[in-house]
Amino acid sequence: MPATAPELFTALADPTRRAIFERLSRAGELTVRALTEPSGVSQPAVSKHLGVLKQAGLVHDRKDGRQTHYSARPQALKPLADWMTLYGAFWRDRFDRLEDLLNRMDQ
Amino acid sequence: MTETRTLVVERMIPHPPEKIWRALTQGALLEEWLMKNDFTPTVGAKFTFRTQPMPHWNGVVECEVLAIEPHQRLSYSWNAAGGKKLQTTVTWTLAPVPGGTRLRMEQSGFGPQDDNNYKGAAYGWQRNIEALEKVVAGLA
Numbered sequence: 398m399p400a401t402a403p404e405l406f407t408a409l410a411d412p413t414r415r416a417i418f419e420r421l422s423r424a425g426e427l428t429v430r431a432l433t434e435p436s437g438v439s440q441p442a443v444s445k446h447l448g449v450l451k452q453a454g455l456v457h458d459r460k461d462g463r464q465t466h467y468s469a470r471p472q473a474l475k476p477l478a479d480w481m482t483l484y485g486a487f488w489r490d491r492f493d494r495l496e497d498l499l500n501r502m503d504q
Numbered sequence: 505m506t507e508t509r510t511l512v513v514e515r516m517i518p519h520p521p522e523k524i525w526r527a528l529t530q531g532a533l534l535e536e537w538l539m540k541n542d543f544t545p546t547v548g549a550k551f552t553f554r555t556q557p558m559p560h561w562n563g564v565v566e567c568e569v570l571a572i573e574p575h576q577r578l579s580y581s582w583n584a585a586g587g588k589k590l591q592t593t594v595t596w597t598l599a600p601v602p603g604g605t606r607l608r609m610e611q612s613g614f615g616p617q618d619d620n621n622y623k624g625a626a627y628g629w630q631r632n633i634e635a636l637e638k639v640v641a642g643l644a
Contacts, residue, residue, distance in 0.1 A: 480590050481511050481614040488513040488609055494537035495607075498527055499519045 400453040400473060406486060408453035413438055414446045418455055421469035428464050510612040518604040521575045528578055528596055539565070547572055551580075571595075582611065590614075 400408070409415050417432060429447065433440045447467055450456040454473040459466045476482050517524060527533045529545045539553040549569045557563040564584070570593065571579040579595040592613035599606045 481509055481611075484511055484611060484614075485513070488511070488611070491538055492513060492515050492607075492609070495524075495527055496515075496517060498533065498537045499517065499523060502523060502527070502533075 400455075401476065403486070404453050405455070405474065405476060408449050408455055411446070411449075413442075414450055417443065417446055418450060418469055421456060421467055422471060426459070426466045426468040428466055432467065507616050508612065509614040509616070510610060511614065512608065512610050514606065514608040516601065516604060517607050521598040521600050521605045524598055524605055524607060525575045525578075543567075543569075545569065545572055567594075 409418065413436070416436070420432065421427060429440060429444055432447075433443045436443060438446075447456060447458070451458060455470055456467050457470050459468070527537065529543065531541055531543050534541055534543055539555050541551060541553045543549075543551045547569050551567050551569070553565040553567065555563045562585070566583045567580045569578075569580050571577060575598060577595065577597050579593060582590070582592045582594045584590040592611050595610045595612070597608040597610070599608075
């Protein structure tokens with residue numbers, strides 16, 4: 398099942414996950430170790446991030462013996478390519494800000 | 505006539521319509537929760553919302569006030585030029601309810617979802633991430 402826009406937003410809101418996704422988009426296929434080495438993040442942390450990206454459909458994994466190779470699935474971003482999807486998230490965010498402002502106007 | 509889609513966001517807000525109306529129509533307040541603007545509450549007045557430019561969008565929304573019914577309804581065009589041209593209308597409706605206001609935002613005029621516009625190409629995702637950053641900026 399394709400991920401919904403909020404799931405994609407959540408998966409990509411984290412800068413480390415965005416960096417991993419970006420590297421995979423450029424590099425093609427990489428192992429967890431190859432992703433860990435230059436990242437400054439521990440291997441378990443990278444694995445956890447990959448799990449979140451996989452859950453959102455943003456990465457694909459391929460087992461090869463003891464190694465797992467990861468690749469990006471940019472087509473998973475399709476829901477975000479639509480103006481209406483983007484504005485849905487935009488307006489919900491702005492409603493929150495409006496409520497914050499209204500609460501402050503009380504004081 | 506081509507088929508268009510409408511986005512609706514509706515929320516019960518525990519504040520009276522008069523107060524929400526101020527936040528919707530006073531430029532300085534509007535800037536605090538939406539965007540920098542030169543809004544004038546006059547039918548036919550043209551104004552802009554501005555934010556930082558990003559790839560495929562100069563950060564400017566071109567608007568014109570279409571309808572004003574104080575404390576009840578406000579409508580303006582909401583047009584942007586970018587990778588995909590956007591020509592929509594935003595209508596705010598305020599309905600008093602016990603304990604506050606039911607605030608409804610309707611943005612109409614979205615074109616049909618165009619799969620061809622999304623190539624999934626090497627750089628395709630980048631502009632989405634840029635737009636995403638704008639959207640999630642300010643989320644807690």
